[in-house]
Amino acid sequence: MRGDQRDRHAWRTGLIDKGLAAVIGGAVLLAGFTTSGPGPGTADVVLVMAGSLALAVHRRAPVPVLVFTAACMLGYVVHANPGTSAAFPVVAGVHAVTRAGHRAAAVGVSVVFLVGFFFASTSGDGFERTLLLHGWFICAGVTGLIDKNWQAYLRQTEERAAEAERTREEAALRRAGEERLRIARELHDSLTHSISIVKLQAGVAVHLARKRGEEVPEALLAIQEASGEAMRELRATLDVLRTDVVPPGSGLDRLGELVERACAAGLAASVTVAGEERQLPTDVDRAAYRIVQEALTNVARHAGRAKTSVQLTYAGDHFAVRIDDEGTDATAGPTTPGTGLTGMRERVAALGGVLHAAPRPDGGFTVRAELPLDAS
Structure with a gap:
């Protein structure tokens, strides 16, 4: 985008320079034809237009353009003895050269042109006209210096603004990093301890049951496995908070394990795939897994052992991704969105997708998320 803006600015500036060069040449010729005398001849027209149109490229080579313009206009002065208007292109060139920082070249060319103009003048007011041109050249040099200083000021202002923006971004990133570390510490100090206790107690209960020769309840095994998985996910989340890097294997490649744990907990869940399977973008893959995970958690929490189907569609x-459960009747009562559904909507909205979550007319609940695959 910035490259396109620079190209447009360069094209617009070049067009303005060409227009000004043509206007200056036209003004010199108009002044020559309107004064008393025979007017400029063919050679004079060529010299004026060549010297004036050369100003169109003064930004690329300011000093050579000024020398060429001054030579052409001095030839026009010597041949046709015009008025002071013949100095217009040279004055413009002096301004451009001074603005570019070549003050010595501007002074040298100005002195040569003024001396040549003075000696080429055949009228009695040659000294007065040369003195007038001397003031023009001084003004051109002064305005060139002012323009140069103004451009330098603008560049410094832009650099300071860019530096301030970078400083703000760095400060924001630093604060975000500090906040992530604080959240990681809080999660580690609170959740890690509690989940560890649950896992330990479940493991002890399983061990004692097996030691006594009793059959271990499936719910107890599910608690033990779920607490272990919770610990692994919590550690992965803490790593993300500390390093801001998403760990590998955090998407649909773990869907099989998720469904197995749900089935072990008593949920009748199945997975079907439609379309040609392929690698998904990382953010889409991770969001889809979290949506299925949250939906199955909601089914286990609100619909008990309801039959649940998970359908993945690759378009x-x-x-x-669609999750349907055959839970309670839709007329049992209104559904109040909780933090789980809110989190789903936020994930889907962040990817530019659409989420539909509502009770089914014949009972149960449906969650359907459509995530675009366009990287933009």
Whole structure:
């Protein structure tokens, strides 16, 4: 985008320079034809237009352009003895050269042109006209210096603004990093301890049951496995908070394990895939897994052992995931969105997708998320 803006600015500036060069040449010729006398001849027109149009490229080579323009206009002065208007292109060139920082070249060319103009003048007011041109050249040099200083001031202002923006971004990133570390510490100090106790107690209960020769309840095994998985996910989340890097294997490649744990907890869950399976973008893959995980958690929490189906659909420009459960009747009462559904909507909205979560007319609940695959 910035490259396109620079190209447009360069094109616009070049067009303005060409227009000004043509206007200056036209003004010199108009002044020559309107004064008393025979007017400029063919050679004079060529000299004036060549010297004036050369100003169109003064930004690329300011000093050579000024020398060429001054030579052409001095030839015009010697041949046709015009008025002071013949100095317009040279004055413009002096301004450009001074603005570019070549003050010695501007002074030298100005002195040569003024001396040549003075000796080429055949009228009695040659000294007065040369003195007038001397004031023009001084003004051109002064305005060139002012323009140069102004451009330098603008560049410094832009650099300071850019530096201030970088400083703000760095400060924001630093504060975000500090906040992530604080959250990681809080999660580690609170959740890690509690989940460890649950896992330890479940493990002890399983061990004692097996030691006594009793059958271990499936719910107890599910608690033991779920607490272990919770510990692994919590550690992965803490690593993300500390390093801001998403760990590998945090998407649909773990869907099989998720469904197995749900089935071990008593949930009748199945997975079907439609379309040609392929690698999904990391953010889409991770969001889809979290949506299925949260939906199965909601089914286990609100619908007990309801039969649940998970359908993954790979389309050309989007990926869809749908979770249907055959839970309680839809007329049992209104559904109040909790933090789980809110988190789903936030994940889907962040990827530019669409989420539908509502009770089914014949009972149960449906969660359907459509996530675009376009990287933009």
